[in-house]
Each structure stands twice: as structure tokens, then as C-alpha cells.
Amino acid sequence: MGARGGARVRLDGGMQIRQISAAERTATMFPLQAYAWLPSPAEPEEEARHRANAPFFETSTMLVAEAGGETLACAAALPMRQNVRGLVQDMAGIASVTSHPQARRQGVVRQLLERLLRQTRAEGAAVSALYPFRPSFYARFGYVGIPRVRVARFTPAGLGDLLRRELPGSVRRLPGREGFDDYDALTHRLLRERHGFAVFDETRTGLLREEPVWIALARAGDEVVGGLRYRIDKHGGDLVASNLFSTGPLGRALLLQFLARHVDQVSGIELLVGADELPELWGTDMAVTVTATVDNPVKNAPMVRVLDVPALAGSEAGSGSVTVEVTGDELIGGVWQLGADDGRLTVKSGGTPSVTLTAAGFSALAYGVLDASEVFLRGLGEWEPRLDELFPRRVPSMFADF
Incomplete structure (x- = not known):
């Protein structure tokens, strides 16, 4: 199994990341997932169930990191849709993020997730969501928490x-x-x-x-x-x-x-x-x-992030305008002129920013889970009251569990 014991895996530049098909899912991803998320060793029935479910993942984007013929880590993006302030967006539901015990804390999952987010954005996903094993880990990727059902x-x-x-x-x-x-x-x-x-x-x-x-x-x-x-x-x-x-x-x-x-x-x-x-x-x-019990890693509240700022144009907005700079994020980093036209968000690139936000701070405002003062107090950006006028607080309920 991919999770067997042994010395720390040496990457030495020999790691590759590739996309797999649903038919390859059980051979490559199941050993890691079974060790991480199921009673271990897993019963044979679990592997049979995993294989039987393969057709339901035909449209999912699944990546594995490999070295020396062994799977080190895996991650998947489920094609979904989500309502964000009245506008239905294509969403990447990130799941099955798992790594070999000897490959952990070597940046393997980071490389895997960064590629997966870039790919799903290029394929049209404007937003993303996941259920974290530890929220602080995914906060580094621009995700912010929303309420648990x-x-x-x-x-x-x-x-x-x-x-x-x-x-x-x-x-x-x-x-x-x-x-x-x-x-x-x-x-x-x-x-x-x-x-x-x-x-x-x-x-x-x-x-x-x-x-x-x-x-x-x-x-x-x-x-x-x-x-x-x-x-x-x-x-x-x-x-x-x-x-x-x-x-x-x-x-x-x-x-x-x-x-x-x-x-x-x-x-x-x-x-x-x-x-x-x-x-x-x-x-x-x-x-x-x-x-609403949150007890990571078993009972966790979802996290979300924006992958494409211009795709938010046309969503419901309050009033006013503000120019923001999103820093530290290759997907939505840059300067954005945001405004409201008859209750709908307008987005243009460029300009002189009046406030700086992280990707998580911007996502928190877009989803309505934090106001401008909370974004500042959480260390997710500078305080700009005009952001509250443009992005009024709202309570998102995702419901979908994956």
C-alpha cells in the first residue's frame, strides 16, 4: 500500500504530477485515502466499494504526485456549481487531499494543490470550496471559513x-x-x-x-x-x-x-x-x-475562496466603489476597481488601490462572512469601511458535503 512504513521519501527532483482517469483512481488514490481516512488496514469491501464508485468520478479532475513508481499524494476537484451573491458560478470542490506519511511536510501537497487550483481556474471555475482537515493549512491557500450547517x-x-x-x-x-x-x-x-x-x-x-x-x-x-x-x-x-x-x-x-x-x-x-x-x-x-459542532479533522466547517475576480461581475452588491489590491496570490492577485451598478457588482482591472487585501480577506467579503473590520482584525487586509457598503454581510449555506 502507498502508506506503508519506511524512511522519509526522498524527492530529489524526481517527483512528477500527473492527471489520472477514474479507472486509475483505485490503484493510485485508494491506498493513501484508506490509510488516512478509514479504519486501517482497510477491509477488502472498502476497496471494492471505491472501485464501484469510479464511474461517478469520470468528470472529476484528479491529480497524483509520484516518485519512484509510488504515489506520494493525491487531490481531486469535483465539478460543482455554487450561488455567490445571486450569481451561479462554476465551483471546484476540492477533495481527497491525502499524502503518504513519509512524504508529509515536504511541500508535496502544496505543489499538488497549486497546480490543481490553476488548472480548475483555467477550465472555468470561478470559486472553490473544501472541507479542511485543519483550517490553518488551507488558509495559506487563500481559503476562509463559512458556517457549518x-x-x-x-x-x-x-x-x-x-x-x-x-x-x-x-x-x-x-x-x-x-x-x-x-x-x-x-x-x-x-x-x-x-x-x-x-x-x-x-x-x-x-x-x-x-x-x-x-x-x-x-x-x-x-x-x-x-x-x-x-x-x-x-x-x-x-x-x-x-x-x-x-x-x-x-x-x-x-x-x-x-x-x-x-x-x-x-x-x-x-x-x-x-x-x-x-x-x-x-x-x-x-x-x-x-x-453546529466543529471538531477538526472529523467534523469540519467548509472553507471557500475566489479563483477569478472578473467572474464575480454581475453578482449582487450594495453601493459605492473601492479599488483594492489583492496581494500574495497568483490566481486573483492584482489591482481591481470594484463598484456597484444598479445593485450589481462591476469589476475592472488596474487603478490606484486604497486598500490591500489577502485572497482570504477578499473571499471573506465576497462570500459575506466577514465585514471590513473583521478582515482587518483577522490579519487578512487593511480596514476600509467602503467595503462594507459594497459587500454587505450575508450568511452562506453551502449544504453540499464532500
Whole structure:
């Protein structure tokens, strides 16, 4: 396996980085990933599962660093799309960043990531996101943290008041494969409407289609207004759901009413909600616990960065204008004149900057997770109040997990 023990790997200029196909993924990437992320040694079933999933990575960009016929490190970019201030951008979802133990702390992963980010930007990705094993490591690559989705835990009895209401709609429960197309269409509608929301491309989405789950779809007339993917672990146990997605209060209420009907079947309900949602207001007598646990490297909040500043033109903006210089970053470094035209961002290169930002500082403003004073206090740039006028605070909810 690529993670076997031994002396420190000597690179001596003999390392090469190459792009691999999905068919090569198991032979090159799996040994490193299994050692780093799975109980080790990995069971044979894990390798078989990894190989079976190869078709879902056909459109991914996968790079490996090799020396002496051995894989030293690997990284992948999943083709995704993300809403950034109302504009849907091509996004590189960075995943599978893993290195051989004896190749760590030698700059191998840095070279791999730098090439991967350059390549995905050249192929059209305007933004990027990842789930870090250690945020400070990726901060050096221009990434900044955004909120982790919340876990809401409550009992169906707390939703009892909804059972007495006649709502203008209905909910239908379907096996995962049968309900997936309508559910997927709902997520793509939310992609257009919700800041920070991200989806996989059609190839990678196929992996979600195969998961053994129930899908509850809420409809108002012919329109799907809510969706929930879930499992029930046992009678008297828990109903565990992924994301409670809705287009508005009606879709959410219909799904909550559906969950309330499980009062004599399950003792608890657990589902995911965005950082800007308020489950404590869902029911009159509702007792709910909402948590966002961040415990690296297992439970981590996502990080994001901008890869292409001109691609942000046309996204939602506040008012005013400012010229910024982004330093220390080969992808978005330079001087940019930023302004607002009828609520939309304008971008031009050049000019005399009034403020200097790092790539992470600029990305934090673009995504709305930090204001100008916080960017300054975090050491991500100089303080310029006009940046708050141009980039008002917003709460992004990415939801997609990878």
C-alpha cells in the first residue's frame, strides 16, 4: 500500500504530477485515502466499494504526485456549481487531499494543490470550496471559513399543533430513486435562489441517487415546494434526515407536518438546517436543540475562496466603489476597481488601490462572512469601511458535503 512504513521519501527532483482517469483512481488514490481516512488496514469491501464508485468520478479532475513508481499524494476537484451573491458560478470542490506519511511536510501537497487550483481556474471555475482537515493549512491557500450547517434535534410531539392545521398542499413519501429527479430539480431551484448553495454536476449527483433513503416531497398544486431525504433507524428510534429544503414557509410547514405524523413511530428527529434558520420558531410547544459542532479533522466547517475576480461581475452588491489590491496570490492577485451598478457588482482591472487585501480577506467579503473590520482584525487586509457598503454581510449555506 502507498502508506506503508519506511524512511522519509526522498524527492530529489524526481517527483512528477500527473492527471489520472477514474479507472486509475483505485490503484493510485485508494491506498493513501484508506490509510488516512478509514479504519486501517482497510477491509477488502472498502476497496471494492471505491472501485464501484469510479464511474461517478469520470468528470472529476484528479491529480497524483509520484516518485519512484509510488504515489506520494493525491487531490481531486469535483465539478460543482455554487450561488455567490445571486450569481451561479462554476465551483471546484476540492477533495481527497491525502499524502503518504513519509512524504508529509515536504511541500508535496502544496505543489499538488497549486497546480490543481490553476488548472480548475483555467477550465472555468470561478470559486472553490473544501472541507479542511485543519483550517490553518488551507488558509495559506487563500481559503476562509463559512458556517457549518446546523443539526436540529427534536421530538415529533413538539410539532403536534401542525397536525390540527389544514395546509394547502400535500406530502408524498417515495423510495430514493423514485423521488430523486423531483428532489434534484428542487435543489437546482434553490441553487438559483440561495446564497452559498452548491450542487454537484450530473455525473457526481448519480452517487446520491443510489443511496438507500426515503424522499418526502411537499407539493402545492403541481409545484414541489419542499424535499427531505431520510432514514429511520428502528421502531422507537430516530428519524435521521439530511437537509430540510423548502422554497418557503409552506414547504417547510408541510414537511414538518409530515414528520409530526411519526409521533408514535420514532422518539426523535434529527435533520440539517442552514445557519440562518430558526427551528425554535417552528412550533408553539417545540423543544429543540440546534448545534453546529466543529471538531477538526472529523467534523469540519467548509472553507471557500475566489479563483477569478472578473467572474464575480454581475453578482449582487450594495453601493459605492473601492479599488483594492489583492496581494500574495497568483490566481486573483492584482489591482481591481470594484463598484456597484444598479445593485450589481462591476469589476475592472488596474487603478490606484486604497486598500490591500489577502485572497482570504477578499473571499471573506465576497462570500459575506466577514465585514471590513473583521478582515482587518483577522490579519487578512487593511480596514476600509467602503467595503462594507459594497459587500454587505450575508450568511452562506453551502449544504453540499464532500
